[in-house]
Every structure is written in structure tokens, then in C-alpha cells.
Amino acid sequence: MPSICFYFQVHQPFRLRNYSFFDIGQSDSYEDDKLNEEVLNKVSEKCYIKTNRKMLELIQRHQGKFRISYSISGTAIEQFEKYRPDVLQSFIDLANTGCVEFLSETYSHSLSFIHSKDEFQRQVKKHSDVIKKYFNQTPRVFRNTELIFNNELASFIEGMGYDGIVCEGVDRLLGSRTPNFLYNSVNTGKIKLLLKNYRLSDDIAFRFSDRGWKEFPLTIDRYAQWVHSIAGNGDTVNLFMDYETFGEHQWESTGIFNFLDALPAEIMKHPDFNFKTPSEVIDSYPARDTYDAHDFISWADMERDLSAWLSNSMQQEAMKRIYSLESEVKACNDPQILNIWERLQTSDHFYYMCTKFWNDGDVHKYFSPYDSPYDAYLYFMNVFSDLECRVKALRKKSKKEMIRSLKRPSAGSRIIEARVVTSAEELYSH
Amino acid sequence: MKNSQPKVLMLGWEFPPIINGGLGVACHDLSSAMSELANITMIIPKSSPDFKMKNMNLVGINNLDVNEYGSMESNEKLPFDLKTIPADLNPYYMEEPFQEGKENNSQNSNFSGKVSPFDIDNLYGGDVISKVMQYAEITANLASKMDFDVIHAHDWMTMLAGMKIKQRTGKPLIMHIHSLEVDRSGVDSKGWVYELEKKGMEYADLLIPVSNFTASNIHKYYGISMDKMSVVHNGSNKVKSFKSKRRFKEKTVLFVGRLTRQKGPEKFLDIAAKVLETNPDVRFVMAGVGDYFKSMLEQSAYQHIGNRFHLTGFLNQEKLKYLFSVSDVYCMPSVSEPFGLSAVEAAQFGIPCVISKQSGVAEVLNGSLKFDFWDINKAAGCILNLLHDPILRKKVVEDASENLNNITWDLSAKKIIDAYASRKFI
Numbered sequence: 001m002p003s004i005c006f007y008f009q010v011h012q013p014f015r016l017r018n019y020s021f022f023d024i025g026q027s028d029s030y031e032d033d034k035l036n037e038e039v040l041n042k043v044s045e046k047c048y049i050k051t052n053r054k055m056l057e058l059i060q061r062h063q064g065k066f067r068i069s070y071s072i073s074g075t076a077i078e079q080f081e082k083y084r085p086d087v088l089q090s091f092i093d094l095a096n097t098g099c100v101e102f103l104s105e106t107y108s109h110s111l112s113f114i115h116s117k118d119e120f121q122r123q124v125k126k127h128s129d130v131i132k133k134y135f136n137q138t139p140r141v142f143r144n145t146e147l148i149f150n151n152e153l154a155s156f157i158e159g160m161g162y163d164g165i166v167c168e169g170v171d172r173l174l175g176s177r178t179p180n181f182l183y184n185s186v187n188t189g190k191i192k193l194l195l196k197n198y199r200l201s202d203d204i205a206f207r208f209s210d211r212g213w214k215e216f217p218l219t220i221d222r223y224a225q226w227v228h229s230i231a232g233n234g235d236t237v238n239l240f241m242d243y244e245t246f247g248e249h250q251w252e253s254t255g256i257f258n259f260l261d262a263l264p265a266e267i268m269k270h271p272d273f274n275f276k277t278p279s280e281v282i283d284s285y286p287a288r289d290t291y292d293a294h295d296f297i298s299w300a301d302m303e304r305d306l307s308a309w310l311s312n313s314m315q316q317e318a319m320k321r322i323y324s325l326e327s328e329v330k331a332c333n334d335p336q337i338l339n340i341w342e343r344l345q346t347s348d349h350f351y352y353m354c355t356k357f358w359n360d361g362d363v364h365k366y367f368s369p370y371d372s373p374y375d376a377y378l379y380f381m382n383v384f385s386d387l388e389c390r391v392k393a394l395r396k397k398s399k400k401e402m403i404r405s406l407k408r409p410s411a412g413s414r415i416i417e418a419r420v421v422t423s424a425e426e427l428y429s430h
Numbered sequence: 431m432k433n434s435q436p437k438v439l440m441l442g443w444e445f446p447p448i449i450n451g452g453l454g455v456a457c458h459d460l461s462s463a464m465s466e467l468a469n470i471t472m473i474i475p476k477s478s479p480d481f482k483m484k485n486m487n488l489v490g491i492n493n494l495d496v497n498e499y500g501s502m503e504s505n506e507k508l509p510f511d512l513k514t515i516p517a518d519l520n521p522y523y524m525e526e527p528f529q530e531g532k533e534n535n536s537q538n539s540n541f542s543g544k545v546s547p548f549d550i551d552n553l554y555g556g557d558v559i560s561k562v563m564q565y566a567e568i569t570a571n572l573a574s575k576m577d578f579d580v581i582h583a584h585d586w587m588t589m590l591a592g593m594k595i596k597q598r599t600g601k602p603l604i605m606h607i608h609s610l611e612v613d614r615s616g617v618d619s620k621g622w623v624y625e626l627e628k629k630g631m632e633y634a635d636l637l638i639p640v641s642n643f644t645a646s647n648i649h650k651y652y653g654i655s656m657d658k659m660s661v662v663h664n665g666s667n668k669v670k671s672f673k674s675k676r677r678f679k680e681k682t683v684l685f686v687g688r689l690t691r692q693k694g695p696e697k698f699l700d701i702a703a704k705v706l707e708t709n710p711d712v713r714f715v716m717a718g719v720g721d722y723f724k725s726m727l728e729q730s731a732y733q734h735i736g737n738r739f740h741l742t743g744f745l746n747q748e749k750l751k752y753l754f755s756v757s758d759v760y761c762m763p764s765v766s767e768p769f770g771l772s773a774v775e776a777a778q779f780g781i782p783c784v785i786s787k788q789s790g791v792a793e794v795l796n797g798s799l800k801f802d803f804w805d806i807n808k809a810a811g812c813i814l815n816l817l818h819d820p821i822l823r824k825k826v827v828e829d830a831s832e833n834l835n836n837i838t839w840d841l842s843a844k845k846i847i848d849a850y851a852s853r854k855f856i
Contacts, residue, residue, distance in 0.1 A: 313731040
């Protein structure tokens with residue numbers, strides 16, 4: 001009995017303002033608050049509010065048989081808290097139906113897994129906490145930023161106690177196999193992989209309103225036919241996409257909401273088909289084979305690899321610099337500094353610096369708030385420089401304070417003093 | 431203005447308020463100083479009614495009646511053969527891909543103009559050769575009705591005009607050489623502009639290169655005899671220098687100029703990387719725009735010095751001065767720099783300069799450390815020494831300050847008039 005498994009990605013970055021060289025050491029306001037608020041309001045109106053209302057309606061109409069999942073980044077949640085609590089509430093309402101699962105991800109939608117396992121774990125935990133706080137769920141399934149995945153991630157995530165991971169079903173890894181089964185990873189135990197069916201996902205997410213597409217306009221019965229055709233050769237059709245597909249990437253005028261409205265009923269016309277959340281899919285079906293992703297894969301661009309964020313020297317330099325600051329940032333023990341640093345890890349900053357000029361370049365450009373990838377790099381590095389100055393100043397200050405506290409006669413025991421001396425020496429040995 | 435003063439017909443191209451590079455500044459400052467010693471008429475493509483100069487007759491072609499000067503067909507044959515091909519030449523890079531404090535450049539382009547012979551707002555854009563020819567035609571017609579002793583043309587854009595006027599009037603033609611095609615495009619460039627420069631300089635009676643460096647280039651690459659040249663270095667105007675507090679703790683090394691091959695931006699990058707190997711606590715700031723902008727960003731990232739190498743984009747005067755006021759060393763790694771006014775400006779702000787020997791300013795700014803533009807190690811060493819050795823730094827700055835007394839436009843003006851006289855032009 002095959003299932004349809006929907007997972008929608010909800011993410012908004014904190015975009016940086018045009019932070020110039022002359023702002024370094026002068027201004028600690030890095031983000032374009034006005035733009036961020038504007039974008040969030042626009043997307044809320046066009047997508048989140050409307051689509052959430054539709055999802056709630058569909059869940060109620062189908063009496064719990066329509067089931068979906070979301071992954072909402074920590075930065076998106078922070079923006080909802082700040083600008084649109086009504087949107088956050090509408091997600092909570094969806095959570096309360098019991099038909100919606102929330103997945104786990106890195107808090108700031110970062111590429112931390114590639115650069116720092118410590119930071120990765122910290123962010124996953126932080127995100128998990130915020131999901132628990134708002135939606136009263138402890139995520140069992142993990143999705144990494146932009147479905148970035150490799151064998152190592154599977155085993156690492158298994159070690160963190162997760163039951164499943166969502167990732168891209170990449171042709172070159174699947175070969176003649178179908179993404180419509182659960183898979184195992186290499187060198188792991190029980191953890192299961194849910195592979196995105198990119199053809200059926202992209203039919204909705206990208207091609208729906210493409211007038212040049214031979215299937216345009218896509219009717220719901222035609223689409224349901226394609227889904228039903230997997231019967232007998234698949235357990236789950238994983239439809240993963242950006243949530244902004246509804247109303248933002250595909251405008252309401254394309255008929256996307258009518259399509260969504262009719263979808264559950266049309267799929268369930270076939271008595272064998274149902275809807276399940278990722279955890280339910282994992283609980284219902286066995287893994288049929290092994291999916292071996294030695295190198296990193298992702299759901300981005302034609303290449304389905306890391307090139308959207310790490311293909312040119314600017315992206316690599318910016319990324320290297322931001323993670324090189326990790327130990328200093330963490331030693332500051334300053335929640336605000338940590339927060340800023342965490343936000344600078346958001347993958348979008350590096351996506352804007354991409355200089356690939358194929359079809360994907362257009363997509364990068366569409367999403368970028370800057371005139372060019374060069375501007376994106378320039379502003380980012382200026383912000384980085386300012387943050388670096390602040391971190392250094394804080395560290396210097398705390399070292400001074402530590403020395404002063406050593407000189408002060410203390411009532412504490414000798415043992416404690418000796419320990420402090422050791423750590424101060426450690427500090428200077430660096 | 432006295433009647434006994436020599437009458438000079440000057441031909442200019444860039445002029446305030448339209449300034450693209452050093453040429454506009456130099457023409458303005460020089461003619462202003464010369465106007466104390468001579469009776470000057472300056473013809474430029476565009477003058478603004480708001481912009482007046484003391485003791486000087488400033489003629490903008492945009493204010494002329496085209497029927498009177500523009501369409502007079504001349505059947506005269508020029509004393510040289512120059513193929514004319516309309517071309518989209520762009521000798522000075524104009525695009526500004528990233529702008530800091532963007533100025534409003536779009537002044538109303540048709541102010542009080544009776545004629546608009548060409549798109550004057552963009553002197554180096556579009557079909558620049560046809561602009562040069564139109565300027566020559568109109569200027570020559572205009573000059574026929576004027577009284578003057580010498581023709582003084584600035585750079586290749588006005589050479590054709592100078593030649594036509596000499597041909598018609600027989601007056602001595604002086605060519606002031608601020609920059610050559612071989613500086614801008616490399617020694618292998620042999621295009622239309624090069625041909626024009628060569629023919630023009632051959633036809634002229636006296637060349638005034640802005641440095642010995644340029645004089646030797648003229649000799650070497652254009653085959654002109656040194657006897658025909660009188661070197662007159664540029665001067666500089668006194669500026670009110672000041673110091674500002676740096677907003678970050680790292681010392682700062684500054685580069686100012688168009689990001690083009692001629693200015694050696696990639697040398698600056700290599701020097702930066704070299705310095706940072708020894709001392710990672712230095713910031714390198716590159717102010718300016720040009721066709722190397724993107725590649726500078728990419729290369730600095732590639733060399734992993736993106737956190738210490740900053741590009742500011744286009745800067746207005748105020749921001750530029752601020753940069754001078756917070757910088758610790760000025761670096762000018764030009765591959766071929768006829769003069770290099772920016773180094774003088776840096777010296778005026780009390781910043782020690784590390785400059786390439788392939789520059790004119792190196793001849794007059796003895797208080798500076800010099801290197802061959804290809805010698806990255808030496809330049810990096812000089813910068814490190816200046817940053818770490820306060821005694822050396824003090825000495826260089828003091829010597830430069832001494833030099834500045836002799837780098838004045840008044841001195842340049844006097845030398846030019848002397849050159850006229852020694853050649854018996856006046």
C-alpha cells in the first residue's frame with residue numbers, strides 16, 4: 001500500500017545589508033531589517049498564511065488521512081517571532097491536528113556538518129529544542145540544509161539518535177533503481193533514508209506554471225495518474241519541496257492552490273494509496289537496498305552537489321573564514337556574538353556568492369538581494385571583519401579581567417587558584 | 431593679464447566638472463598656475479556656466495553655434511596619413527561595478543548648449559575617435575579667428591586638433607604628454623591611438639612629458655628624439671591634511687587608482703599576500719573601480735586573504751580623504767605611471783609611500799621607498815619595515831614633506847614658460 005510523503009521546507013535567512021568597508025569598527029548592525037521584514041511579510045501573505053489555511057482545511061476535510069511534514073529553520077522561526085507571530089501560530093495550529101510532523105535541521109540552515117561537527121551538533125540540538133517548545137514534538141527524522149548528505153552524515157545522525165534522514169534521490173547514485181523505496185546507508189545500523197522523487201516533486205515545484213513544458217497545464221488527474229503508476233514498484237513517493245512553492249514561486253494565479261486542494265482526494269481515489277509523514281513511512285516499510293553516497297549530494301542546481309555554495313574561491317574563503325572564528329566566538333561566552341556568528345553561517349549568504357551562470361545562475365539571481373555575487377562577498381567579508389574585531393576585543397578584555405582577578409587576593413582555596421593559573425597559562429600558550 | 435604676456439591656446443579634454451582621472455585635475459591646476467604668467471584660452475568639449483576660472487578664457491564647445499564652427503567643410507589635406515575607423519575605444523575604463531557613496535553624475539546634459547557635437551558627458555565612451563575628429567574640426571575653425579602665440583595640447587585626444595591648427599596657422603605646437611597608449615595598454619599596443627600619438631608627436635615642435643620616465647618611453651617606443659622634449663613634472667595643490675582614528679586595530683596599507691593593468695592592482699594583491707605571511711595584522715585597502723575589480727575579489731579570496739584585503743569601490747573625495755587620514759602606508763605598484771599624483775596626495779597626508787620605479791613621481795618624491803613593479807618581495811619588505819620601524823617611517827615622511835615644497839604647479843608653470851622662451855616660441 002504505497003504512501004505519499006510530503007515534506008515542505010520553510011526557511012528565511014537574515015539578509016545582510018550593504019555593509020561597506022567604512023562600517024567596519026563603526027556599526028554593529030549587519031542585517032537589512034527592513035528588507036527582511038518586507039520579504040517575510042510578502043511571503044507570509046502570498047504563501048504561509050494561505051497555504052497553512054489550506055493545509056488545515058485539507059487535514060480537517062480528510063479527517064486525518066491527509067498527513068504532511070515540515071522542516072522550519074531556526075532563522076525562519078525567529079523571523080516569525082519577530083515579525084509574524086500569526087504565521088507561527090498557524091503552524092502551531094497545524095501541529096495540534098496530530099497529522100503534521102516537524103523535522104530536525106541545523107538551526108541557522110547552515111553547512112556546519114561539512115566544517116565543524118561540534119557546531120553542527122550544537123545547532124541541531126538548538127533547533128530540536130525550539131521545535132519542542134513550539135510544536136511539542138521531538139523530531140525523529142533529520143534533514144540537512146538543502147538535503148546535503150553523504151554516508152558520514154547518515155552514521156553521524158544515527159549516532160545522535162535519529163531514525164531517519166531525508167535526502168535527494170540522485171540519478172547517478174540510484175542507477176536503475178527507484179527513489180520510491182526506503183534505503184539503508186553504508187556502515188549504519190537501522191537508520192533509514194527517504195529519497196526525494198525529484199521528477200514528481202519538481203513537476204509541482206518548478207514546472208507547474210512553465211508554459212514551455214509539454215505537460216502544461218498540469219491537471220490533477222494527470223498528476224495523480226503519474227503517482228498511481230508506481231503501484232507495485234514502490235512503497236513511498238517522497239514529494240519534497242520548498243513550501244514557498246505555494247503562492248510564492250508558483251503564484252496563486254497559476255492555479256496552484258486549486259491543484260493542492262484537489263490533490264489528496266484525487267490521490268486517495270486509488271484505494272491503495274495513502275498519506276504518511278516521514279516517521280510513519282519509516283515505521284511502515286523496510287529498507288530495500290543500500291544508497292551509497294560517498295561524496296556529498298544535495299538538492300540544489302543541476303549538479304545536485306555542493307557547488308551552489310562552495311564552487312568559487314569567494315565562497316570558499318568566506319566559508320573558511322567564518323568557521324575559523326569558531327573557537328574564539330565560543331570562548332567569548334557572549335550569547336549575542338554567538339547568535340550573530342550562527343546567522344552568518346546561513347547557507348544563503350554563500351548561495352548569493354555563486355557565479356555559475358547556467359540555468360541555475362538565474363535561480364541564484366532570483367533569490368539574491370544583491371546586484372552581483374561580488375557584492376554579496378564584499379558585504380559578507382566586511383561584516384566578518386567587524387565581527388572579528390569585536391570578538392578579538394572581547395577576548396582581550398576577558399584575558400585582562402582574568403589576570404586582574406589573579407592578582408586580587410582571594411579567599412578561595414589554593415587548589416582553585418592553581419587551577420585558574422593553569423588555564424591562564426594555557427591561554428597565553430596559544 | 432598683461433599684454434606683454436605670451437598668448438597660449440590650450441586644448442583640453444577632461445576638465446572640471448567632468449573629471450575621470452588625473453588628466454582633468456592636472457589640466458585645471460596647471461592652466462590655473464600658468465594663467466599668472468600667460469594669457470590663456472582653453473578650449474574644452476564642455477564647459478559649465480557655473481564653472482569660471484580667474485584670468486582665463488574658458489571655451490566650451492557645447493556653448494558654440496554649430497553652424498558657425500562645426501560644418502565648415504575643409505578640403506585641406508593633413509600633413510600625415512591617418513586611417514579613420516569609427517571605434518568603440520575605451521582607453522579609460524568607465525564602468526563602475528560597485529559604488530561607494532555614488533555621486534550623481536547625471537547633470538543635465540544640455541545646459542545652455544547651442545551645439546551638442548557629441549555626447550560630452552561620456553568623453554571616453556562610445557565612438558571616441560569620431561569625438562576626437564569632431565573636436566579637432568570645430569576647434570580648428572574656432573582657432574582660425576583667434577590670436578595666440580603657441581598651441582598647447584594635452585594628450586592624444588586633442589592632438590589632431592593641435593595638428594590642424596598648426597597646419598592652418600603655422601604657430602608652434604606643444605604637446606603636453608600626461609599619459610601614453612603604451613602606458614595604458616602595454617608596449618605592444620599599436621592601434622589607432624598609438625598611430626595618432628606617434629604622428630602627433632612627430633609633427634609637434636616641442637613635447638612636454640610629465641616625467642623623465644615618460645620622456646624615455648616616448649623615445650623608446652615612438653622613436654622621438656630627446657632633444658625635442660622638455661620634462662616638466664606635475665605639481666600639486668596644498669591640501670588640508672588631517673588624521674582620523676582608525677576604527678579597527680590593524681595597520682592599513684592603501685592603494686588608490688583605477689583598477690586597470692597599468693596601475694598594477696594584481697601586484698598590490700601579491701604584495702599584500704606576502705606582507706600577511708609575516709604580519710597577519712595588516713589590512714590592505716584598494717580604493718577605485720575598473721576592469722580588474724571582480725578578479726581582485728576572486729583572487730584575494732583564492733589567496734585566502736579575503737579577511738584582510740578590502741575593496742571599497744568608487745569613492746568620493748570626502749571618503750578618499752578619510753582613507754588617507756587613517757592609512758599607515760601608501761603603495762603604488764604601477765606598471766607604467768607617467769606621474770602618479772595620488773602618491774603626492776598620500777605624502778601630503780604624512781603617509782610614507784612605497785612606489786614603483788616605473789613612475790614619474792619616483793623622480794621627485796625622494797622621501798619614499800622604491801621598487802621595480804615586478805619586485806613583490808622588495809615592496810613587501812619596504813611595507814613591513816615602514817610598519818615596524820618608527821625611525822625609518824619618520825625619516826621617510828620628513829623627507830617627503832621636504833620634497834613637497836618643490837612639487838608645485840607654480841614651478842611647473844614657470845618651467846613651461848621657460849621652455850617656450852628657450853625654443854624662441856615667444
